[in-house]
Amino acid sequence: MSADDAQRALRPALAVELAAAAGAVRAMLEGRALPAAIGEACARARLTAASQAAVQDIAYGAARHLGTCRGLARRLNQRAPAPALAALQLVALSQLLVPGRRHEAVLVDQSVEAARGDPGMRAAAPFLNATLRRFLREREALIAALAGDPEAVWNHPAWWIERVRADHPAHWQAILTAGNQPPPMTLRVNRRRCTVGDYLARLRAAGLDGDVIGPQAVRLTQPCDVSRLPGFADGVVSVQDLAAQMAAPLLDVAPGMHVLDACAAPGGKTGHLLELVDCSVVAVDSDAARLARVDAGLARLGLSAKTVHADVGRTADWWDGRPFDRILLDAPCSASGIVRRHPDVRWLRRRSDLATLSRRQGELLERLWPLLAPGGKLLFATCSVFRAEGEDVVQRFAAGHPDAERVALGWVWQGQTRSEPVGHLLPQAGETRDHDGFFYGSLRKLD
Numbered sequence: 549m550s551a552d553d554a555q556r557a558l559r560p561a562l563a564v565e566l567a568a569a570a571g572a573v574r575a576m577l578e579g580r581a582l583p584a585a586i587g588e589a590c591a592r593a594r595l596t597a598a599s600q601a602a603v604q605d606i607a608y609g610a611a612r613h614l615g616t617c618r619g620l621a622r623r624l625n626q627r628a629p630a631p632a633l634a635a636l637q638l639v640a641l642s643q644l645l646v647p648g649r650r651h652e653a654v655l656v657d658q659s660v661e662a663a664r665g666d667p668g669m670r671a672a673a674p675f676l677n678a679t680l681r682r683f684l685r686e687r688e689a690l691i692a693a694l695a696g697d698p699e700a701v702w703n704h705p706a707w708w709i710e711r712v713r714a715d716h717p718a719h720w721q722a723i724l725t726a727g728n729q730p731p732p733m734t735l736r737v738n739r740r741r742c743t744v745g746d747y748l749a750r751l752r753a754a755g756l757d758g759d760v761i762g763p764q765a766v767r768l769t770q771p772c773d774v775s776r777l778p779g780f781a782d783g784v785v786s787v788q789d790l791a792a793q794m795a796a797p798l799l800d801v802a803p804g805m806h807v808l809d810a811c812a813a814p815g816g817k818t819g820h821l822l823e824l825v826d827c828s829v830v831a832v833d834s835d836a837a838r839l840a841r842v843d844a845g846l847a848r849l850g851l852s853a854k855t856v857h858a859d860v861g862r863t864a865d866w867w868d869g870r871p872f873d874r875i876l877l878d879a880p881c882s883a884s885g886i887v888r889r890h891p892d893v894r895w896l897r898r899r900s901d902l903a904t905l906s907r908r909q910g911e912l913l914e915r916l917w918p919l920l921a922p923g924g925k926l927l928f929a930t931c932s933v934f935r936a937e938g939e940d941v942v943q944r945f946a947a948g949h950p951d952a953e954r955v956a957l958g959w960v961w962q963g964q965t966r967s968e969p970v971g972h973l974l975p976q977a978g979e980t981r982d983h984d985g986f987f988y989g990s991l992r993k994l995d
């Protein structure tokens with residue numbers, strides 16, 4: 549028996565995985581982040597690693613289709629079921645949405661079994677059975693009836709859809725569509741150790757495959773565990789989306805420069821920067837556990853930076869007074885650009901969060917600007933598609949600071965000589981460009 553067969557044999561019935569996924573989705577609907585909720589649900593059910601992966605798949609699928617499934621549930625239910633049953637029904641519907649993806653009769657039976665296995669839901673098992681079977685009978689009509697409901701069509705909250713539409717009138721549908729796709733796994737090849745071409749050959753020799761989508765970026769054909777990546781443990785390669793791989797080159801660092809990496813954890817951009825240039829980096833983050841990942845990542849890459857646990861805005865607590873030639877401010881944001889990786893984010897955020905985050909981003913810019921040497925450059929970044937967390941922040945700051953000059957950013961794509969302007973990078977999954985949504989804005993301090 550192969551290792552995979554053995555893992556499968558150890559997996560419990562689908563009902564147990566559906567129940568765990570429903571528990572996690574219920575927690576998400578109550579405001580918990582989905583990865584933590586999945587971890588807790590799997591621990592409670594004592595699931596194996598293979599089952600945990602299956603639960604994650606099911607729960608992420610439910611988050612990606614939550615708008616549609618809620619719309620369906622409203623049509624199938626005469627009154628709202630209790631939260632645990634509602635979550636199980638949403639999970640089951642999300643699995644049934646794509647015809648033929650799973651054996652439908654088995655799915656319905658296992659969902660009903662999951663309800664029977666829970667004393668609080670047992671009495672409602674026939675109700676669940678009836679609604680799921682009705683969905684299968686009337687699928688096309690029920691889905692067609694959702695056409696006028698934007699949340700059901702786009703699987704994002706209505707306020708989010710309005711906001712993306714207002715910010716990007718020509719691209720809002722493409723942005724929302726991209727947010728519902730499963731993300732690729734993109735690697736960053738350590739330029740100090742290997743060329744992308746040579747690494748591709750190493751991947752192929754290991755039975756994996758991918759394509760080159762950026763100067764150091766290889767997109768895998770199939771995501772896999774990092775333990776299968778040749779040279780991962782030795783720092784030959786790291787996992788990083790292409791949009792995030794633009795930060796280090798756009799920061800425009802020359803050898804010997806003194807650089808602040810503000811909001812650095814878990815350190816993807818710190819590592820990339822040090823792979824590209826010999827420079828001194830101070831990496832600051834307010835989250836101690838995440839900061840430890842910066843140290844671990846740099847140790848794996850064989851590189852070093854000074855890591856500091858502090859609120860980067862409270863400069864008196866940590867700054868030694870030596871001005872920085874470059875500052876990267878990768879500010880905390882809504883994460884609206886990386887929803888394909890974190891499908892729960894859209895349901896957890898509130899409309900009012902954007903104003904708070906935008907204000908906080910502006911405050912961090914204000915606090916860090918005095919640390920920049922005259923002639924130095926600050927790169928402001930967020931993994932957001934909202935203008936309130938990108939262009940608006942930088943424009944507001946530049947308008948209020950006569951010593952700040954906007955620097956045009958360009959990106960030279962693989963195989964192309966032409967440079968493309970960079971600002972709001974809209975998420976996309978194309979043949980040669982496949983990246984999350986991001987914003988980069990650069991400011992130079994006048995001498």
Ligand SMILES: C[S@@+](CC[C@H](N)C(=O)[O-])C[C@H]1O[C@@H](n2cnc3c(N)ncnc32)[C@H](O)[C@@H]1O
Nearest residue numbers: 811812813814815816817833834835859860878
């Ligand atoms: C978008 S993540 C940074 C990602 C990181 N630059 C990378 O490439 O791996 C934002 C980080 O900001 C940190 N953070 C939020 N507010 C902060 C503050 N006031 N001071 C320092 N770090 C902060 C969070 O702990 C989080 O790790």
